[in-house]
Structure formats: C-alpha cells, structure tokens
Amino acid sequence: MNVSTEERGGAKVVRLEGALDVAAALELRDLLATVLEPGAKVLLDLAAVSLIDSSGVGILVTAHRLADARGAAIVLAAPPGPVGRVFELTRTNRLLRIFPTVEEGLAALAA
Amino acid sequence: MTRRGRGGSEERWSEILGVLTRESEYDRRLDMLLELVSRASGLPSAHVYLLDEGGGRFHLQRSRLPAGVHGVETGGAPEGGAGSVSPGPPLELSRTAADESERTVDTPAGRLRSVPLGLDGDLIGLLQLGPVEDDLPRRARQALEPIRFPLALALHRARDEHALRQRLDSALARIDVARRLEGSALDLDRFVSLLLELALRSTGTEAGFVATVDPHGGPLAIRSQRGFPEGVAEQLDLSPEAGFFDWAPAGEGGALVLHDLETAARLGIRSLLAVPLADGDRPLGVFALVNFGQARTFEAGSLELLETYAGQIKLMLRNARLFEDFTGEYLQTIKSLARSLDARRALTRGHHERMADVAEGIARALALPEEEVDAIRTAALVHDVGLAGVVEAEAYIADVEHPMVGASLVEHLPLHPWVSSAVGTHHEWFDGWGFPQGLKGEEIPLGGRVLAAAELLVELATGDAVHGPMPRDRIAAELEARSGSQLDPRVAAATMQALPGLPLYTTTEEGEG
Numbered sequence: 001m002n003v004s005t006e007e008r009g010g011a012k013v014v015r016l017e018g019a020l021d022v023a024a025a026l027e028l029r030d031l032l033a034t035v036l037e038p039g040a041k042v043l044l045d046l047a048a049v050s051l052i053d054s055s056g057v058g059i060l061v062t063a064h065r066l067a068d069a070r071g072a073a074i075v076l077a078a079p080p081g082p083v084g085r086v087f088e089l090t091r092t093n094r095l096l097r098i099f100p101t102v103e104e105g106l107a108a109l110a111a
Numbered sequence: 112m113t114r115r116g117r118g119g120s121e122e123r124w125s126e127i128l129g130v131l132t133r134e135s136e137y138d139r140r141l142d143m144l145l146e147l148v149s150r151a152s153g154l155p156s157a158h159v160y161l162l163d164e165g166g167g168r169f170h171l172q173r174s175r176l177p178a179g180v181h182g183v184e185t186g187g188a189p190e191g192g193a194g195s196v197s198p199g200p201p202l203e204l205s206r207t208a209a210d211e212s213e214r215t216v217d218t219p220a221g222r223l224r225s226v227p228l229g230l231d232g233d234l235i236g237l238l239q240l241g242p243v244e245d246d247l248p249r250r251a252r253q254a255l256e257p258i259r260f261p262l263a264l265a266l267h268r269a270r271d272e273h274a275l276r277q278r279l280d281s282a283l284a285r286i287d288v289a290r291r292l293e294g295s296a297l298d299l300d301r302f303v304s305l306l307l308e309l310a311l312r313s314t315g316t317e318a319g320f321v322a323t324v325d326p327h328g329g330p331l332a333i334r335s336q337r338g339f340p341e342g343v344a345e346q347l348d349l350s351p352e353a354g355f356f357d358w359a360p361a362g363e364g365g366a367l368v369l370h371d372l373e374t375a376a377r378l379g380i381r382s383l384l385a386v387p388l389a390d391g392d393r394p395l396g397v398f399a400l401v402n403f404g405q406a407r408t409f410e411a412g413s414l415e416l417l418e419t420y421a422g423q424i425k426l427m428l429r430n431a432r433l434f435e436d437f438t439g440e441y442l443q444t445i446k447s448l449a450r451s452l453d454a455r456r457a458l459t460r461g462h463h464e465r466m467a468d469v470a471e472g473i474a475r476a477l478a479l480p481e482e483e484v485d486a487i488r489t490a491a492l493v494h495d496v497g498l499a500g501v502v503e504a505e506a507y508i509a510d511v512e513h514p515m516v517g518a519s520l521v522e523h524l525p526l527h528p529w530v531s532s533a534v535g536t537h538h539e540w541f542d543g544w545g546f547p548q549g550l551k552g553e554e555i556p557l558g559g560r561v562l563a564a565a566e567l568l569v570e571l572a573t574g575d576a577v578h579g580p581m582p583r584d585r586i587a588a589e590l591e592a593r594s595g596s597q598l599d600p601r602v603a604a605a606t607m608q609a610l611p612g613l614p615l616y617t618t619t620e621e622g623e624g
Contacts, residue, residue, distance in 0.1 A: 023376065
C-alpha cells in the first residue's frame, strides 16, 4: 500500500492507495498513531483503495477511538463502491465518519 | 420309524440340535422342541421354564397344550377351531430345593411331572409334562431320559442367542437414537457447509468459516470451515477474551472487525472479510472469507454474493434458534398441563415432580449417562399429560391410550428420543401384560421400564382412598414380588439399591401405613 500525506485547509490529508489488508493495516496502525496527536484533524482519502477487509476496517475503527481518546478528529472520504459496501456488511458504517468527497470531509473537519 | 437304543438316541440329538439350525426365531424354536418332546413322550402337555439371571425364579417360556384346549394364562391359544378353555400353567415359579429333583406337581394346568434340566451340574430350568398320575408312564420315561441333556443344551443356546439378538437390537436402537439426536444439528451443519462452499467458489476465495454463538452463553466458535491449511483453523480462537475479533454490542450497531492483526499475520492470513450475523439484537454468528496468498479484491459482485450467502446462513441459524426456543416453551406448557392434572385431586398433588425425583434416582442407580438421566426426568415430568382434556365418559379409553397420546405430544420435538419412548411405554409390563402395546422384556425402552418402576413406587408411597402410604420395607417386598413380571429385574434391582434414598414421601407421609 502506498501512503502520501499533505496539509489542506488546516487538516492532514492521508491518501491511501492499494489494498488495505492485514499487512497494510499493520503499517497504517503505526502511521495513524503518529498523526493522530491531540487536536489534530485528519482526513483519510480512500478513493484509490482497491480492497479493504476486516483488518483494514478494524484499523479505521481503532483510529476513530484513538482520535476520540486524544481529542483529535478523523474522517474518511471518497470510498469506492466496494469499500463502502464492506463498511455496510461489517456494520461499521455507523461507527465511522464517512463522506462521499474529500471536500465534504474537509468541510466537516473545519466546522 | 424311530430307531431304538444308541442309534435312536443319536437321532434325537441330531433332531433336537437341528432345530437350532432350521429355525432362528426364539418362540418358534421352543415350540418345535416342545412338539418333539411331546411326540417322543406321548404326553400332550409340555411346558418349559427357565431360571432367571438371579437364579431365584423360573419363568415360563413356552407351553404346548393338548389339541382343543386353550390356555387362558399363557395366551397361547392355537389358531382356529373351538376348544375348551382351561387355566394355563403359572407364568413364573419360585425356585425351591425340591426343584432339583424330578417330582409330580399339581398346577392350574393339571397334574404334571416336573423334570429338572441341568447343564454342567447347574439347574437351568424345568420341563413339566402331563397329564400324569404319580409318575411318568414307562414309554415317556424311556423317551425322555436320553433327550434331557440335548434338550437342556438346545434351550440354553436358544436363550443365549435370543439374549444376544436383543442386545444387538438394543445396540441398533441406540445407533438410531444417536442419529435422531444429531439429525437436526447435522442438517443445519450440512446446509451451512454447502453455502460456505458455494460462497468460496463464486467469490474466488481460498478459505472460509462460519462461527456460531452458543445460545446458552458459550463463546463464538467455528461450526464449519473449508479451505484452510492444515491446523490453521484450529488456532483461530474466537472467544472474546482472545480478542481476535472486536464485535461491538448491538447497541453500538453490532459492528465486527478484525482486531488482532499480529495473530492474523502469524497464521499467514493475507486478507479476511468477516460479516456479523445477527437476529435483531441477538448475535448469531460470523461468516468469514479468508485469503492466504495474493490478496484478492472483494469487488462489488462478490460482495453482493457474500451478502446473499450471509443472509441465507443467518436465516438458517435464526430458524434453528427459534425452533429451540419454541421447544423450550412448548415443553414448559406440557409440564404445566401435567402439573394441573395433579392438582385436581389431593392424592395426586405433586405426582409428576415426585415421579421425576424418583425416576432420576433409579436412573442414577442404573449408572446411566447424564443425558439419559435428564431424558428420563423430563419424561417423568410429563408422563401422564395424555390424560389432559379427558371427559368422564371416555375415561377408560383415555386411561389405556394416554401413554401414546402423551408420547405423540413430545415426539416431534428435538428432545432426546428417550423422552417420547419412555412416556409411551410407562405402563408396559416386563412380562408383556401391560398396555397399550403389550410389549415384552427389552422391547420396552429402558426409559419406559424405569418410569414403570418409579410410578409403582410413587403410587404405593402415596396410597389411595382406602390405603394409607405404604412404608419403605413393604414397598421393598412389593418390588421383589413384581420383579420379572411387572418390572424389569435389572431395573427392580437398581430400584431396590436406591430405595433407602429415594424421595418417596412428603415429610408427613413417611412412616405412615
């Protein structure tokens, strides 16, 4: 999985590309632990995620809990159709903050 | 023409033992042997008794009566034609020292000569022949002497084979019982396994499993799995303590994710997609697809299929759970109905509960496995429910038929099959004189034989409108007297052993009578 990070509108935008499987989830866990510092605003851009499984969804749920615990904020944006279906099938769509586009996600973080 | 002397004797040997090879059915074998004895001795009545296992009583096995005479006690009336009805020989005899020797006895079937049958110096039974005046006629004695030993041998072998056949039938019945017990669970597992295989094929996934939640509070555990490398599925500990999955409570949406990434990586799992299966707020299980090699895309089409299969598996699990819930509630209703019957009269108050305690005590004395003890207890709690709803005018019919009616009320439930069989046979007698089917010996399921003993004890200990509660020492005497006739001797012996500790009386009844 490729990961790139940029600052946009006061938020860190983390762009994920490729499969978010067990190996990628282990890498992402360390990255998110670093970027989710107290007060941070983080957007995960999922537009280029080709696959997500229960380990990938698990790390996203963990990131939301970590953000709540640290007083940070995290949103997910632009999940492709199959990725969105996985959130529904695992019933995590109600635990995660998901927006259809990066812009909508950034707007929510800025509010 | 029968040859005489040594040659004639050999011919008789051959004829007697030949019965065992020509005929396999026990009663028919004995009929043929008695016919042979009768023909050789010239005496028309012949009855054969064999000693029971305890060696204390002789039980009538078969009778041969003179042509035209029907024995009313043995029930062995010949087919067709009118004949006089006379009392048959007694069904059983207590063993006495006099039985060791040949003697003349007066019986309800007339004056007979009682001839001991022995093997290796041990008495195994009696052959009673008649009618006689004081001794056997000369011709009968000459014919009988050489065939006593082969006759004893043939009877002994016939009984042993009969016992073996009964044991085989019992073993086959147990296998059938096990199949029935596993039937519903097997159907569910087969269906789940089939859906799992279809899901793997249609989504191009390497492996998968269905895990279910134990409705009685046990942990999530794999019920069916396919495609895993050897030993890997066994290492997947899905209990909440192990933390492999993180399954949020229903209040939080019931979301399911893979939490223990290290274990997944250690097991070589590349990707795993697990779908929670729930019925409203009740978690039912997990349906998971697993890839070990190249991570494959769970593309839109595969996810739709996955959702469809998950829906079907959920439906199966939910139906199984609903049927289990229904069974529990239905059984409670049947038990309440049985209790309400008891409450109609002072003498039967608490009858079913007391029966359950006593039957359980007897079942434990027989060292039965726990699931069979439970089945007997459940059967005792509902055994007379077939009497419910009976109107006075039909009381006699209901009394005869209530075991079968009761059995029919529980036989289609996924309970241990001993429950319905015990309810249906709790009024059968070991000697075949019970009702409603007139089953005999081990034709009666063991559960029914235990309930029969428990019911006798509870009725004697309760008393009736005329007699007060019978004390334990007299109940012990009744047990002994009815062993082998009303009661299975093995069950009666176990009951005797358990008797001092059985809860037969309320605190006010004990010691009365």
